[in-house]
Amino acid sequence: MGHEQIYPTDWMGKSDMGYAEVESWAKENQPELLNEIFEGLVFPELSEDKSIIDYYKALNAPIFLNKLHKMYVNIARIGGLNKYVGMDWLSWWYKRNLIMFANLTRLIDTEEERILFIVGASHTNIVTKFLEESEICEVVPPLSYLS
Template structure:
């Protein structure tokens, strides 16, 4: 009887070992799969990229926004040029590998880089050009010895309701639907006027530090979610579509930045964009597994 039990044990033992080995393999495989899921570096390339967005007010404001600029600011003044040098010195410490600007990628990239190459070789004069593309991006890129600048903006065509815009009266419409009081609870124009006025009293770095503070960027973003979005709810949804169009443009900007990032190198992207873009782009980069977002004020306040 003992011999029989011993024989059965010898027969079962190899199968038991095989079973334990299979379980160990499955556990190891499962663990590796989990690691692949939770570790973003396994998805693409060798490195995550760092990204920083310098939110700016447009030096040569075309006044396309609903708020029209009321206070003067001249970046070409000698005092402002000195302030600009201080700003460039601070941003240069971030040591970006690529500078991305608010200019149409498809239409403007070749033209901007042709100008930049001429500027690098001292054959393109920017002393009369107020735009931040020239005053910040060109000067910073030359200072850092970059070969080129990257245009990453993209238009976003209107995809909402086709209204008779010539006769459409937003205020009258909102009052007729009972939406006016809710959309006008917050006086965002007061915020815009305040920031506009401070451009004439603060130094360049002081003002950019103010507008790049995350709480200020959130407040500006919230205008889309209170003042804009309600218009046409339950009808033509022109407000929601306007916000969607704004998101669409920023998603295209993010897509361009992603496309231009080399994850096999230790990239450090710098985006120079109107401050209104910062909150959404910051969210996209922060949510992405492939970027480490750097707050601009960590350099502006040094």
């Protein structure tokens, strides 16, 4: 792409509660809900019989990305009346993704700008939605390049 520099866009500010604490609380207090949230979610694995391209295709498959995003949204359900265990962590998670979105958009100098955004699969759906809904750029799915 002819880029001369790599720009970091992620942010890992302090959260009031770590994900491990949310999961631990859910295991103890809402194990059925925790199982429901993760039901059917299978993470692609890189193996000797799979090429790196096929691995990246699996990580970027819309069905997988939608299931992953669904899992994150449903974390908000963890907790009880006036006890927002999942939401306390999830608000940090959304802030993190919004900061990535903002940092990414600050890299756009012209309408012809091309940016390769490399991020973990769990961020893909949400940051893509922010970009699409902002209508400030066109998002080209990575599968069109991986085929």
